[in-house]
């Protein structure tokens with residue numbers, strides 16, 4: 001459905017994406033990576049807003065460079081930085097966005113707008129000006145805008161940042177439903193968002209693809225490299241300074257620390273079952289330390 005081959009993008013000599021290969025079929029796909037990894041650049045290219053320097057791309061058989069208009073008809077996109085017109089109401093903005101997506105019939109448009117508002121739980125605020133919305137509500141309106149017109153590709157750049165826990169759960173369920181028949185790509189720093197809902201995950205680091213596959217395969221990257229040890233709490237600072245500690249649990253004067261290390265950090269450390277987050281850390285650490293290619 002979506003195929004990227006050796007996709008490369010440079011900004012004044014800095015390589016934001018370096019020969020990235022990626023294939024996405026219908027489903028809910030997570031995109032993880034630290035700050036500056038290239039996630040927004042990749043998403044902006046998929047949204048036809050940024051032109052890559054080299055590489056091949058096919059989005060539902062269309063070429064984003066020569067057939068961008070066709071792709072935009074199939075696309076729902078929420079960029080990382082959202083600026084919404086504060087004087088419009090939520091419903092007015094969605095009507096405008098629906099017109100831009102070619103939904104000319106007013107009746108059909110109203111139905112679409114109402115459905116999208118319901119999906120993000122904003123019906124009550126439909127006729128209020130956007131300037132009265134909270135940050136999370138604006139975020140949800142931007143998501144509603146991306147859902148208009150039944151897009152086949154939904155690209156969401158860190159959409160969960162401003163959502164409260166209840167809305168975040170609602171949003172995950174919405175995306176799961178959407179991912180049943182569409183390609184949905186979601187970037188986030190929150191591994192939990194991906195862990196609970198995504199079919200596959202892609203990890204970018206410094207513009208390079210470090211992993212693409214199922215969640216359990218990502219967790220498996222840390223197999224044999226996760227350790228736990230119960231230690232005197234007074235020693236905790238030393239271990240935080242010397243080792244990669246990914247979790248800690250304090251119980252009285254003792255603390256249980258969870259480490260990621262290529263080898264057993266000290267004799268008392270016991271091997272632990274890796275989580276998806278451990279796999280993500282291992283993918284990044286492995287890339288940096290060279291203990292994984």
Ligand SMILES: Nc1ncnc2c1ncn2[C@@H]1O[C@H](COP(=O)(O)OP(=O)(O)OP(=O)(O)O)[C@@H](O)[C@H]1O
Pocket residue numbers: 011012014015016033034035036037038039040041042080
């Ligand atoms: N318009 C631009 N001009 C110059 N450099 C840019 C531009 N956009 C991005 N970059 C650089 O490209 C690299 C990738 O940036 P990008 O925004 O794609 O990363 P990201 O993974 O989305 O980061 P974050 O998680 O912080 O949003 C970074 O080093 C960034 O500084």
